[in-house]
Amino acid sequence: MIDICRAAKEAAAELRVLRTEVKDTALNAMADALETHRERLIEANAVDVEKARAAGVSATLVDRLTLTDSRIAGMVRAIRVITGLPDPVGLGVGRQERPNGLVIEQVREPLGVVAVIYEARPNVTADVAALCLKSGNAAVLRGSSIAYHSNAAIIEVLQEALAGVEGVPDNAVQLIHDVSREAALELLRAKGYIDLLVPRGGPELIRTVEENATVPTVIDGDGNCHTYVDATADREMATAIVVNAKTSRPSVCNAMETLLVHRDLAEEWLPGALDELKGLGVEVRGCERVRAVWPAAVPAEEKDWGTEYLDLILAVKVVDDLDEAITHIGRWGTMNADGIVARDIAVAQRFTRAVSTGSVFVNTSTRYSDGGEFGYGVEIGVSTQKLHSRGPMGLESLTSVKNVVWGNGQVRVL
Numbered sequence: 001m002i003d004i005c006r007a008a009k010e011a012a013a014e015l016r017v018l019r020t021e022v023k024d025t026a027l028n029a030m031a032d033a034l035e036t037h038r039e040r041l042i043e044a045n046a047v048d049v050e051k052a053r054a055a056g057v058s059a060t061l062v063d064r065l066t067l068t069d070s071r072i073a074g075m076v077r078a079i080r081v082i083t084g085l086p087d088p089v090g091l092g093v094g095r096q097e098r099p100n101g102l103v104i105e106q107v108r109e110p111l112g113v114v115a116v117i118y119e120a121r122p123n124v125t126a127d128v129a130a131l132c133l134k135s136g137n138a139a140v141l142r143g144s145s146i147a148y149h150s151n152a153a154i155i156e157v158l159q160e161a162l163a164g165v166e167g168v169p170d171n172a173v174q175l176i177h178d179v180s181r182e183a184a185l186e187l188l189r190a191k192g193y194i195d196l197l198v199p200r201g202g203p204e205l206i207r208t209v210e211e212n213a214t215v216p217t218v219i220d221g222d223g224n225c226h227t228y229v230d231a232t233a234d235r236e237m238a239t240a241i242v243v244n245a246k247t248s249r250p251s252v253c254n255a256m257e258t259l260l261v262h263r264d265l266a267e268e269w270l271p272g273a274l275d276e277l278k279g280l281g282v283e284v285r286g287c288e289r290v291r292a293v294w295p296a297a298v299p300a301e302e303k304d305w306g307t308e309y310l311d312l313i314l315a316v317k318v319v320d321d322l323d324e325a326i327t328h329i330g331r332w333g334t335m336n337a338d339g340i341v342a343r344d345i346a347v348a349q350r351f352t353r354a355v356s357t358g359s360v361f362v363n364t365s366t367r368y369s370d371g372g373e374f375g376y377g378v379e380i381g382v383s384t385q386k387l388h389s390r391g392p393m394g395l396e397s398l399t400s401v402k403n404v405v406w407g408n409g410q411v412r413v414l
Contacts, residue, residue, distance in 0.1 A: 223253030
């Protein structure tokens with residue numbers, strides 16, 4: 001493990017100064033290779049899928065694991081998008097001239113070695129490799145045993161492609177083949193080698209990282225996402241947004257899990273919206289005020305407000321006003337994505353300032369909390385914490401800002 005991390009650190013020293021045109025050439029080579037070796041990837045993936053089904057893995061997890069022609073095409077498209085994005089390395093984000101003549105610039109630079117521990121989704125392998133390469137970082141990937149053959153095949157294809165690009169170090173992208181817990185713990189403690197670790201997985205993985213990591217981490221945590229429908233909301237718009245946020249893809253972290261509704265809409269709007277959700281197979285778990293206007297709701301328990309269902313289940317609560325909605329989100333939200341539907345711009349602006357979340361949405365669905373939708377190509381994760389990045393993490397989230405100070409002989413006296 002330490003040998004892999006040491007090799008990544010050495011590669012990172014070369015990647016940080018790699019020219020943009022070389023990185024883009026490498027990314028195009030990676031995309032071409034995935035297209036060329038599509039059948040090779042699908043064959044390797046079939047081994048993982050068969051083993052997962054034999055082990056009784058859930059249908060949702062098997063779906064996340066499965067590579068298809070369209071999903072490989074999506075991986076290729078994502079890399080092409082990343083290729084076309086501006087290189088963040090060397091980007092100036094601030095400049096000031098001091099009274100003593102010093103010029104201080106703030107400039108983006110790579111973090112160094114970025115490690116990702118992830119579960120099930122083999123497309124993450126290509127996504128992380130591409131994001132790290134473009135941002136000048138070395139990538140260390142540790143996938144789960146359930147996707148081992150898929151991840152290994154993808155890495156082999158990518159490494160073969162990178163070997164043909166002059167200037168790219170051999171260990172720019174590496175996969176940890178040891179999928180044991182012990183190896184994962186060793187990676188979490190590789191202080192001095194890993195500059196950022198991002199876990200992408202379920203509560204058990206996140207808990208393990210929080211309890212054991214000595215390297216810097218950004219947590220890609222739960223998505224207990226809320227939508228608050230204000231009294232001033234456009235009713236048709238609110239219904240469309242709520243239905244999309246819950247039902248378009250309920251198994252992902254940006255799906256709405258809790259609906260908060262202003263009391264003025266409880267009788268007028270809410271029953272019709274819940275009827276539509278029920279018709280799409282959604283189980284509603286409501287507070288007493290919800291059940292008073294829509295008796296079909298299952299009585300909500302306190303735990304329902306804090307649950308990420310990842311399923312066609314929705315917690316619904318009637319609130320007195322904006323303040324109660326903000327307080328509820330502050331207590332139960334996971335700082336992933338939360339939204340408001342309101343025609344009153346002052347109400348919407350207050351919501352955006354008061355709700356502490358990675359991404360806040362006004363009059364649109366939380367389902368847009370996604371690196372691709374934000375124009376990042378893909379994301380390395382969705383940060384549910386405040387340092388150093390929030391929400392979907394793209395290229396700039398894989399850099400830090402350093403100060404470059406220009407002088408002409410100044411020396412400090414005091």
